[in-house]
Amino acid sequence: MAYVALYRQWRPRNFDTLVGQQAVKTALTNALTSGRIAHAYLFAGPRGTGKTSTARILAKALNCEHGPTPVPCDACDNCKRIAEGTSMDVFEIDAASNRGIDEIKALRDQLAFTPVDCRYKVYIIDEVHMLTTEAFNALLKTLEEPPAHVIFILATTDPHKIPATIHSRCQRFDFRRVTVEEITAHLAMVAKGSGITADEEALRLIAVQSEGGMRDALSLLDQCGVMDKQVTAATVRQVLGIVGRDALRELVAAIGRKDAAVALAQLEQLLAQGKDPRQVLVELAEYLRALLLYQAVPGYNEVYLTDTEEQLHALAPFFGRDRLMAAEERLHAALQELKGTMRARITAELCLLDLCRMEGSTLASLLARVEQLERQLAQGVPAVAVPAVNVQPVAAQVAPQPKPAPPKPVIPQDKLYDGPDYFGPEEEDAPSADELSNLSAAPPAVQQPAVVSQPVAALKPKSAPIAHPAVASKPVAAPAPKAVANEKTVEEFGGDIAAGEDFWQQTLELVRSEKKMSMHSCAKAGRVCSFDNDVLTVAYKAAFIAGRMSKDDYRGYFEEILLRLARRPIRLQCIAESEVQKAAPKKAAVKAEPAAPAPSPVAESALPDNLRKAMNVLGGTITKV
Known part of the structure; x- marks a missing residue:
């Protein structure tokens, strides 16, 4: 039969x-x-x-x-x-x-x-x-x-x-799921009636893994009975490919100590034994769930199906409740990611790294970090300070200091020139674009003349005019250290652009989690183009969106979230894309300034040597008032 x-x-x-x-x-x-x-x-x-x-x-x-x-x-x-x-x-x-x-x-x-x-x-x-x-x-x-x-x-x-x-x-x-006790008792009766020798621990493990399904439990017992004459817990683990308590304890202890090397080595050992990465993450989530429930309700008997009370008590001090909640969120995200990935091992490794370092952009991860800092302060351990990125004053970060210019000779009042106020020793030592911008911002040394002659652009249409405080109709004001972020034209990829993008992505995720969907819809349309001097600049293709984001209600809300993330005030500046693109041509025009032709020979003989050299480099003209 x-x-x-x-x-x-x-x-x-x-x-x-x-x-x-x-x-x-x-x-x-x-x-x-x-x-x-x-x-x-x-x-x-x-x-x-x-x-x-x-x-x-x-x-x-x-x-x-x-x-x-x-x-x-x-x-x-x-x-x-x-x-x-x-x-x-x-x-x-x-x-x-x-x-x-x-x-x-x-x-x-x-x-x-x-x-x-x-x-x-x-x-x-x-x-x-x-x-x-x-x-x-x-x-x-x-x-x-x-x-x-x-x-x-x-x-x-x-x-x-x-x-x-x-x-x-x-x-x-x-129909409800059958309890573990009911399944265990029924399996013992079936094993006895079928001539199968099985340990109580093995039957209980089968009951736990069947998840309340009696048919699944009987099928698993039938399969384990074929594997070995004596059905033990090891037999069940071998049939199901589950990790087991001992390996899980070592993995959880490594995560609790934030020892990523040991955690990855343990994962490597489990994969070498043929364990499925998804199964490892599922059992890890179950174990951390048991730890969380043990801390919250020690008398909950369901907890001790995962491990004994002594082992859970030994591992509990490594974790706070917020960290366990963050770990569960990260594990669930990894399990969802496994459904569409081709390399499950990479997903499992990255998940373990995040669990060891408590990294992530979710609210639970941030609360876990705050919890860790509070515990360190309560124990008298000083919190690790964030290393300073730049200790120079803000003014030094805005623009490099120009080289000290040589002393300027006294020019007769009746002989003024229409060129920049810079005198270099040789033509090949011509000032750079940054030095020219600083020179143009320096306070004028010569009184503004009452009459201004014909501009350089009218005489030399192919060369761009260079502003000078002695001859320009509207002198350029010196940029204040804090005013750079207020300028509408922003240099693209300025400052620490990677940190700025990270802050912005975390901000968008928090806004979405707080159900501020209208704010999220406006904000997500922009891109980070600069993060310098704690000013985060976001560019938008549509100017009206940039204007809406610049309003006090929107900007204040986002700056509050940035303060929560960075633990320091960060200003948000929203501009249009066209305003970002204006910075590059202006800077390139200064760098690409060609050498002007020789000045007019009419008054060249009356000039000093150093002034004549400056005219050769910068294309100045002579004007009599």
């Missing part, structure tokens, strides 16, 4: 052998005893919790020759045929493969015929949520008013997918 799987051998035959589901058993037993039998039932619950088995027991109880009775005899012909699946009046239909309207119409046409041998015709439709909308509509009227000899039993794992019109025409019974 062919071997029969354990879950088929030990399928419950009456309500007494049904494991768990006490509420369902009581309700159905009372209905059979009182004769108040409904025409349609809906059994809903997770897989392997006894929905189909209960439907068969109910069919036997209704059609037993000594019934209807809550205790079928299992000896009459009707009970035997129903148990063997050969009854002409009990139909089991798989709605996953018979889900169309044609199948339901054929079923409806059969309802008019009376039962062959039994008292009732029972239709058990498994996975009923798989029926199409048209099939549900075809079943609707029949399900509402079926013939007196027909009873429907619908079973599903997804009751929310069933139309409300079907739902309201059935008596619903919810």
